[in-house]
Amino acid sequence: LGNAFVLDDxxxxxxxxxxxxxRSLFSVLKYSIYDNEQLEMRSFMGGxxxxxxxxxxxxxxxxxLDYKVWKLNPAGYRLTNIFLHLFNSIxxxxxxxxxxxxxxxxxxxxxxxxxxPAHTSVVTYISGRGDLLACFFMSISLILFLKFVKFSSTAxxxxxxxxxxTALLCRENALTLCLFAAVALFTLKVKSKFYFYILPFMLIDxxxxxxRSSIFGGSAGADAQSIMALFLxxxxxxxIAFRYIFLLFLP
Numbered sequence: 001l002g003n004a005f006v007l008d009d010x011x012x013x014x015x016x017x018x019x020x021x022x023r024s025l026f027s028v029l030k031y032s033i034y035d036n037e038q039l040e041m042r043s044f045m046g047g048x049x050x051x052x053x054x055x056x057x058x059x060x061x062x063x064x065l066d067y068k069v070w071k072l073n074p075a076g077y078r079l080t081n082i083f084l085h086l087f088n089s090i091x092x093x094x095x096x097x098x099x100x101x102x103x104x105x106x107x108x109x110x111x112x113x114x115x116x117p118a119h120t121s122v123v124t125y126i127s128g129r130g131d132l133l134a135c136f137f138m139s140i141s142l143i144l145f146l147k148f149v150k151f152s153s154t155a156x157x158x159x160x161x162x163x164x165x166t167a168l169l170c171r172e173n174a175l176t177l178c179l180f181a182a183v184a185l186f187t188l189k190v191k192s193k194f195y196f197y198i199l200p201f202m203l204i205d206x207x208x209x210x211x212r213s214s215i216f217g218g219s220a221g222a223d224a225q226s227i228m229a230l231f232l233x234x235x236x237x238x239x240i241a242f243r244y245i246f247l248l249f250l251p
Contacts, residue, residue: 001075008127012063014072019063028057030215033130053216058169059130077126084132085123089114091139098146099187117251118244133170137163138177145181149194157197164201168208175205 005014011034018024033056062080070076093110100106113119122128141163148157167174178201185194 001078003074003078003124005072005074005126007125009074009077009125012060012127013067013077016060016063018060019067022064025061025064028060032216033057033060054130054172055212055215056130056169056171058166059133059171062129062133074126078124081123081126081129081132084129084136085119086114088132088135088139091136091143095139095143095146098143098150099184116248118247130171131173134167134174137167137170138174138180141167141177142180142184145197146184146188148197149185149188149190161200161204165204165208168204175208178202178205 013019018028033054063077066077066080089110092113093106096106096109097103122131141160144156144160144163147153148160164174164177167177178198181198181201182195185198
């Protein structure tokens with residue numbers, strides 16, 4: 001908890017005016033997470049991260065809440081991350097229980113998720129909070145969606161869609177929620193009609209992508225990956241996937 005801000009923490013917290021004033025806070029809805037006027041005259045990590053187009057306004061808003069309490073004390077920000085990870089582990093148990101029933105292996109899986117060293121980079125690294133927030137709202141969305149499937153609760157379905165939309169404001173990987181919902185339905189072996197209820201989630205993804213494109217324009221995907229050849233992207237993905245699978249079993 002006592003370690004200093006590192007890497008992107010300096011950009012997103014120490015030198016970010018948006019988290020220090022309620023007046024400018026909601027302006028993050030119109031910009032990339034790295035867009036702020038102080039970055040134009042600074043160069044962090046030897047590169048120009050101002051060109052990175054990541055739309056994660058909710059992540060920045062949580063930093064504002066932390067700043068109100070902790071100012072620039074890194075311990076408080078990391079404590080928030082730790083509690084988010086704890087909540088995610090609890091939600092994982094309820095999600096697995098919704099699919100498999102309240103069995104012992106669901107508890108073991110949640111505990112394994114809680115303590116696994118592979119999560120270090122998103123729990124102790126304050127800038128990794130987007131992953132924690134996306135996981136939080138995606139888990140809530142899936143739990144509510146499965147409650148809708150089992151009990152035909154319209155309220156659960158609407159709240160599930162709202163949680164899915166909120167997850168997209170935390171990190172781009174929330175776009176995969178549709179896939180997780182389909183896998184959950186397949187595992188439960190439900191009637192095929194329920195798969196049609198995934199379509200509104202896909203519509204939310206589409207609206208999000210269009211809105212994101214309207215903000216960033218043609219530079220919406222201007223990061224290091226987008227300028228790589230397709231072949232190199234595939235090789236890079238396989239390399240990353242292999243490394244994470246390896247770390248899953250031998251951290």
